[in-house]
Amino acid sequence: MIPFTQDLGAFFATAYGGIAIGILFDLYRAFKNNFNILKIFSLFYDVIFWLLVTGLVFITINVIESFDLRYYHFIALFIGFLIYYNTVSKLILRVLNKLIKSIIYIVKQILVNIGKISVNLYYVIIYSIHFLFDTIFYIPNLLISIFKFLKIKSCKLKKVKSKI
Template identity: 60%
Template sequence: MLPFTQDVSAFYATIYGGIAVGILFDIYRSLRHNFKIVRTLSLFFDTLFWLIVTMLTFITINAVENFDLRYYHIVALFIGFFIYYGTISKFILTGLNKVIYFITNLIKKTVHYIVDILSNLYYVIIYSVHLLFDIIFYIPNMFLATRKFVKRKSVGILKKKKRV
């Protein structure tokens, strides 16, 4: 039989486990609120959440009393969860939503800037290649056509002078 002080310390440690479950629940709620994929695949993410909570509960009980499960462990988990949920859950959830909003906006803006840079780079490359083709093909043809036109014009002027 364990002394009362060890039972009380195990009770408090299990309350901390309940608080950790509450924090995980708020993380899950904020992810579900901010991302559509979590909502659409809710069965998978619900299962994943409860598996993680179960592992956390077993780790807590193992750390506290080496899997010596007593009724007050369940009560302490619920008390810890309700203490967390009733006191600081709103603040943590708001903070998590702000952090997720900041990170997603940062990623969106970064991707947007990278796409803009690549788009501008694309146009620089395309216009450079277009200029090279103009220099290679169009401008020499312009000079050749002008030379032929000037030659024809000068031949026509010479014929007029001979008639006179």
């Protein structure tokens, strides 16, 4: 038979597992509040939450009692969850919501700045290529036109001088 103190230690350790489930529940609520764009995401969040909770319960019971499941494990999980939910859950949920909103704001700002840099880089490249083509094609054509104009003017001057 297991001594009472060992059972009491297992009870409190399982209650900490209930507190961890409460933290996961607040994470679930925070993500659902901030990222629930489509109803299909709600189903996704539900499945992920319950898979994590199930894994956490199994890990907690395995670490504490090596899967020697007793009724008080479920009571301790429930009591741990209630203690967490009634004491610090509102504070943690507010902090998580602010943290998620801050991260979303930072990511949006980074993406906006990347977009602005991309547009400016695009214009720098396009105007450089435009200047290069102007230099290659326009200036020689301009010089050729000037030489033709000067040649025509010089021919007219020669004709005028020859008539005089």
